[in-house]
Amino acid sequence: MSIPMQVVPGYVNSRPGIQVGTKMEGPITRDASGRLVVDQQGVTFLQQQGVEWVMIGGNQVPEHSATCYREIREMLEEHGLKIFRLANDQLHNMPDVTLGLENRDCMIERYLKYISDLGEAGIYYATYAHMGNGIWRDDERRPIRGGATAGGLDLNRPNRSVAFGDFSWPLSHGRTFTEEELWGNYEYFIRQVVPVAERAGVYIGFHPDDPPVYTMAGVPRCILGTFDGYKRALEIADSPNIGVCLCVGCWLEGGDEMGCSPEEFIRYLGERKKLFKLHVRNVTAPLSAPGGFNETYPDAGYYNLVNVLKTLDEINFDGVIMNDHLIDMVGGHYTCEAYFTAYLKGAVDALQN
Secondary structure (H helix, E strand, O other): OOEEOOOOOOOEEOOOOOEEOEEOOOOEEEOOOOOEEEOHHHHHHHHHHOOOEEEEOHHHOOOOOHHHHHHHHHHHHOOOOEEEEEOOHHHOEOHHHHOOOOOHHHHHHHHHHHHHHHHHHOOOEEEEEOOOOOOEEEOOOEEOHHHOEEOEEOOOOOOEEEOOOOOOOOOOOOOOOOHHHHHHHHHHHHHHHHHHHHHHOOEEEEOOOOOOOOOEOOEOOOOOOOHHHHHHHHHHHOOOOEEEEEEHHHHHHHHHHHOOOHHHHHHHHHHHOOEEEEEOOEEOOOOOOOOOEEEEOOOOOOOOHHHHHHHHHHOOOOOEEEOOOOOEOOOOHHHHHHHHHHHHHHHHHHHHO
16 A cells, blocks of 8 residues: 655655654664665564654764665665654754854754755655753653663752753853844744755654753753744744654643643644654653653653544544653663554554554
């Protein structure tokens, strides 16, 4: 069966409805003859899970070019796998752009080349984050159900670390930035991105700030940190190619401070054809709660993720959803990946079959 995907034109599904995808593990390298070689265990694991759409990390790719991207896409198609997103980690979250720093124009130029390369290679989706100083988590992972450990954040703890970048508290860049500065930098960036994305046929999903809402180390999270910020950002972009990668976990971290529930945001985006992809994860509580939040199993958080999936079904979403920010379980990565992906596949099948 060949069904054109509605949320990302250019992609084709082999079954109707919500698509459950996930990340591919293992490096993609070249052998002595220059031929691409994929980690066979990682590919077999995806096939055994019944996953069709995959995400490729930037550190898995031997080189970042349209030619290499196309080679990877064609190679994986031979294994029955299709690329939804292929990342360039250096261009996923660019503080120079968000904060208007010295290297901004160079980074924007690289980003525009990346988007053009994706389109040329037949990869039509990219996720983009716009945080000035990365993802914030406590310096220690905390125990959750059964002794597994996972990341979390308590704003009352003195020590914090970041997953992307090396920023210090209390001022990551030596001063406090204003919301007006950040909005001006965003407009400068997005007005250059829109025509390139539209020419390339690439759809860019904006990922929420992690955590959202709260100013972190002198940098406001006013653009992709609340519902109102998202509305303004999408209106400024004013392009069918600019939409949202909704990380449900980030939205739950913000809680009531986000300005609407995940389901309300999904309906808002669905009406405007702005929802391109979802990361579906759960947390123990909003960041505003005593002790903050901790990431956890999909069935052990404070929110019922099935409500999110029901809403996706209501709006006839046919893009990709996936797990995100895995926890430390007995058996390692493959155990956790199988558990989280099976949860999503089972819930989607119960809703749509």
